[in-house]
Amino acid sequence: MSKHFEDARYYLGRAAEHAKAGVKEELEPVEARVKDLVGIVDDGEPEPSRLDRLQADLKKLEERAEGEAREAVAAARERIVEYRGRNVAKAE
Known part of the structure; x- marks a missing residue:
């Protein structure tokens, strides 16, 4: 070149x-x-945008609702076991 x-x-x-x-x-x-x-x-x-903040809030609410649902199911199961225990005792 x-x-x-x-x-x-x-x-x-x-x-x-x-x-x-x-x-x-x-x-x-x-x-x-x-x-x-x-x-x-x-x-x-x-x-964080408004949408990001709303999604984070919804995620927290979802987790909280899931925890409360688990507690309610556990309490219901305990009541069922207790109820069945009483019925077994009455039947005997």
Whole structure:
């Protein structure tokens, strides 16, 4: 390859690097505004959306209802065992 083409290729690469850095520098304020609008905090994690919060609340309610249901079933089983025990004692 001709020395002129090698030089041109080198300078085009440098120009592309400088253009990339310039665009990045120019867009930093825009990026910051977009992050503020979207709700991305400094650590890079977005704040939970309303939907995420509702899903978390529903999950907690589901777990609570499941626990209460298990307790109710256990209590019912105990009453059934107690009832059957009384009937067996009466029959004898």
